[in-house]
Amino acid sequence: MSSENQIVKLDIGGTVFKTSKSTLTRFDGMLKVMMETEIPVTKDESGAIFIDRSPKHFDLILNFMRDGDVELPDSEIEIKEIQKEAHFYMLHGLVDKCLEKFIGKPKEIPKLLRTIDSDSELLQIISLVVKPVLVFHCPVNSFGCIDFPLGFNVNEFLEEHENRFKIYFKPFKTDGISMASEWKWTVYTGKYSIESPTKDPRQTFEESLEQHLRDCINGF
Template structure:
């Protein structure tokens, strides 16, 4: 490495990440293969804000964790699975494979006993069609987790609460899709019909509650039919 390279790598840079300023060295940003390394070792154009800081159009909430991982090659992940998913979304954006693996390993070991977690609709089908229970599927767009989206937080919270209460009578499947970029999509597979609901946030609570009501009526009907069948 030349003296010029040493000077270049030790240079301090300012990054404007979603409006918040971070200061770090080029050596930190280029320590691991990632999109950030590509930005500083190639001549690809970069955007700058009015103050001359390199602008990155991402939510700043977890960027500190990204920098810590770049510095040390390891980090303590948040306790919340939801926050780990948010960090995972950022790691995927920055193409930081070791952090992607760390997040995915953590999520694999903390899956809820109340529902199945898959990453594609195709994977979900094996759970939808392999049970006699009614099924609730939540298709969750992971990419919006980092934007503080009401859609994401509201739907995930309702899904977890309902799964914990009714998992013995209803099968629950959570699809977390990095490429899915629409509103949270709920699908209720009942005995004689399928209900689909697009949920943007708390304002759609009544719509969701109506779907839950129909779901529980379906559960009751199945139990009545089962009871009659046993009596005969």
């Protein structure tokens, strides 16, 4: 049997899956790294590679790796779960597919949000900083709507953070379809600004944002 046809056993959270090495190495990501490098791996008592993740959507993940495509469910809750697992396994194609699932369902900008409509307005706001200003730069599609990052609950975020930050949303137009992955943010403190860094592909937008805002708060 060739190396590519080698059968590999994976113990995902207590459930054992069998697949070929060629499937696991088809796309760049964590599983390919595990198969092609000397990175240390944990094995269970049967010799299967153990990964401490939920097995719930791993069948779907394997099917994506086999075919390069997969039918996603309509449930937004399940899409969030699948996207989170895709982030963990660093399968960027599946992450993008989860995001694209809801492109056809754009959400209008909630009226309660404070928006900034021009660079001059932004300059006025950040020149009079009393408490740190958080500005979200959010893409607007050709229908005049914004696609919010998957799983990002704006109202909950505002309730949790508006006591620490003055929060604004600065829409910008895109050519055609806007992608939620194009969202960026900047924190202005009056002395300096902090821009959203390159996101860890294993994290959702909100996970990355919360992590860096904690660092910002500790640095104030």
